[in-house]
Amino acid sequence: MAEIILSSIAEGILGMLGSLGAEEIRLLWGVNDELEQLEDTLSTIKAVLRDAEKKQSHSHQVKVWLQRLQEVVLDADDLVDDLSYEALRKSLMSGHNNMVKQVCTFFSSSNQIIFRHKMGHKIKDVRSKLTAFGNEKIQLNLEERQGETNVATRLRDHTHSYVSEKEVIGRDDDKIAILQLLLDTKNKENVSIIPIVGIGGSGKTTFAQLVFNDEQVQKHFDLKFWVCVSDNFDVKSLVKKIIKSANVEPNTEKEMEQLQQILRQKINGKRYLLVLDDVWNENYIKWNSLKSSLLNGGAGSKVIVTTRSKVVARITGTMPAYDLKAMDKEKSWALFKKIALEQGRESNISSNISEIGKRIVDKCGGNPLAIKTIAGLLSLKNPETEWSSFMEKEFSKILQTEDDIISEDDIIPTLKLSYDHLPSRLKQCFVYFSLFPKDYEIDVEILVQHWMAQDFIKISNPTDCLEEVGYGYFKELIWRSFFEEVETDEKGNVTKCKMHDLMHDLAESITPPMFYMRNGNTEPINSKTRHVLFYEYDFYLAQEILPSLIQAKKMRTILRPDVDTLRPWYTIIGAASAYDAIALNLKLLRMLDLQYSGIGKVPKSIGKLKHLRYLDLSYNGFKVLPDCITRLHNLQTLKLSWCQFS
Structure with a gap:
């Protein structure tokens, strides 16, 4: 299920190539023709990438093509980053006199003759591989797409307005709160719009159905409409759906003006309730166009909008969004028992079975869809003999695999709709979080610095601040309910957060194999691994990992969590030799986290990591940085907290 986003x-590569052209560095190195051809080839492939990314879930051939292409594109990224580094180094030398600069250039590793030969060969090799991929795009029937196409890879089933009140558990308090808003007669607005926001599977549709069918609501409103919006927010189509929901069959040939007149006549002076279920549209102009057709109703008319996106809530709501929280433990357990146990057995189970069941429910995080899915599976198993085994062996995998026992209507496909609607710049930011363990509290400032180091953050104006744009990315993910348990400072800025377990399962399920988190992971690090987080440390682990680590020549990220209680494993095996091995072998590193590593002295070999953007040397015992640090021209973040710590 892993997804490739290229x-x-x-x-970003094309942007760097453009920058290199502006500095006329191509002519100096004599690689102008090669770079122009590389740029043309990459532009041709880029034109079909969005279509390929959209089709990969349905086409095995496209999926394999993207997997193979990924390695070459990342190689091209590293290559162009090499060129950008040399361009930056050259510009920094501009302050020297001409003779000194010529001598330094000749005797450096960037001797123009050697550099041109080496880079020319690499550029031709990468371009040749990309050309081969470009030739395959016709066979795969890939089309050119301009801009983002936030279309879900799996359309949601159309919802309807009915649910039996007996089937809904745990939403009594929420129902009372919404009914107070719906039945309020003091509000004299013609139409009030109430957004209901929650993550996928939180029960927004079921909750809206419960309210829609309430007896008080039936009596209070003259008209009621239910429309499932989902992906296609076409105003004309939605107006037709609303009219049809009122048992009026609209003429499909009528123009928008005529349809609008029919709708306005239908609701004229009447107090109505409209539910717009599963709204994704974040375009204010489209929303305003629909809203203008709804303003002719009687005073007290209400529109409920269910959505996963707080952006949608801000655009549509005339009232504060109602956040549909996770269910508490007691209500979650009640829902689980109702489904998992035979009727009449809910209150007659042993304390042991009850304890196992509650542990399973806790792992569902109060998400009704997860509870219903897992409870449905367990309803077919014997509680006394199979629940415990399921808990220990199967549950941790059930949300991460495409196992036959999980149907198309279950957890991950439902949550994945949220991911499918993200622009590509945010998809890679979300997937990156799979490196961290579940329930990990992330510092938002550090997370943005990580995104910067990976070149995930794109700026359209050179004067833009990367950190500010990155924080904007984070807020977009917050608005779309990808993060939770936020902490804010006195100014209201989010400083820390966590990811819901189910969202983390989603991230892991779509993460490509290049990501590696060592936390009970028995899979080996290999030549294609590019991002590693170590979450366990001991002497034997260090001995096991280091040889395979230094063979992963394309590694970009080495992280360890901010946990000072862990044993500094580099100290055990010898810090100097370990660091030299890393710096001499992993020359493409962009992030290196060595906090709490027992360093007494920073080795000079660190200066060879010219791609490095992020270096954390906090909580170590050295007192002086070597001069080689000044050669890290790409370095964006250097952390030196408590550097006399030992």
Whole structure:
């Protein structure tokens, strides 16, 4: 189920190539023709990447093509980053006199003759591989797409307005709160719009159905409409759906003006309730166009909008969004028992079975869809003999695999709709979080610095601040309910957050194999691994990992969590030799986290990591940085907290 997102990377490479052209560095190195051809080839492939990314879930051939292409595109990214580094180094030398600069250039590793030969060969090799991929796009029937196409890869089933009140558990308090808003007669607005926001599977549709069918609501409103919006927010189509919901069959040939007149006549002076279920549209102009057709109703008319996006809530709501929270433990357990146990057995189970069941329910995080899915599976198993085994062996995998026992209507496909609607720049930011363990509290400032180091953040104006744009990315993900448990400072800025377990399962399920988190992971690090987080440390682990680590020549990220209680494993095996091995072998590193590593002295070999953007040396015992640090021209973040710590 892993997804490959390359369009943003290709866009970044083309941006760097354009920058190199502006500095006329191509002519100096004598690689102008090669770079122009590389740029043309990559542009041709980039034109079909968005279509390929959209089709990969349905086409095995496209999926394999993207997997193979990924390695070459990342190689091209590293290559162009090499060129950008040399361009930056050259510009920094501009302050020297001409003779000194010529001598330094000749005797450096960037001797123009050697550099041109080496880079020319690499550029031709990468371009040749990309050309081969470009030739395959016709066979795969890939089309050119301009801009983002936030279309879900799996359309949601159309919802309807009815649910039996007996089937809904745990939403009594929420129902009372919404009914107070719906039945309020003091509000004299013609139409009030109430957004209901929650993550996928939180029960927004079921909750809206419960309210829609309430007896008080039936009596209070003259008209009621239910429309499932989902992906296609076409105003004309939605107006037709609303009219049809009122048992009026609209003429499909009528123009928008005529349809609007029919709708306005239908609701004229009447107090109505409209539910717009599963809204994704974040375009204010489209929303305003629909809203203008709804303003002719009687005073007290209400529109409920269900959505996963707080952006949608802000655009549509005339009232504060109602956040549909996770269910508490007691209500979650009640829902689980109702489904998982035979009728009449809910209150007659042993304390042991009850304890196992509650542990399973806790792992569902109060998400009704997860509870119903897992409870449905367990209803077919014997509680006394199979629940415990399921808990220990199967549950941790059930949300991460495409196992036959999970149907198309279950958890991950439902949550994945949220991911499918993200622009590509945010998809890679979300997937990156799979490196961290579940329930990990992330510092937002550090997370943005990580995104910067990976070149995930794109700026359209050179004067833009990367950190500010990155924080904007984070807020977009917050608005779309990808993060939770936020902490804010006195100014209201989010400083820390966590990811819901189910969202983390989603991230892991779509993460490509290049990501590696060592936390009970028995899979080996290999030549294609590019991002690693170590979450366990001991002497034997260090001995096991280091040899395979230094063979992963294309590694970009080495992280360890901010946990000072862990044993500094580099100290055990010898810090100097370990660091030299890393710096001499992993020359493409962009992030290196060595906090709490027992360093007494920073080795000079660190200066060879010219791609490095992020270096954390906090909580170590050295007192002086070596001069080689000044050669890290790409370095964006250097952390030196408590550097006399030992």
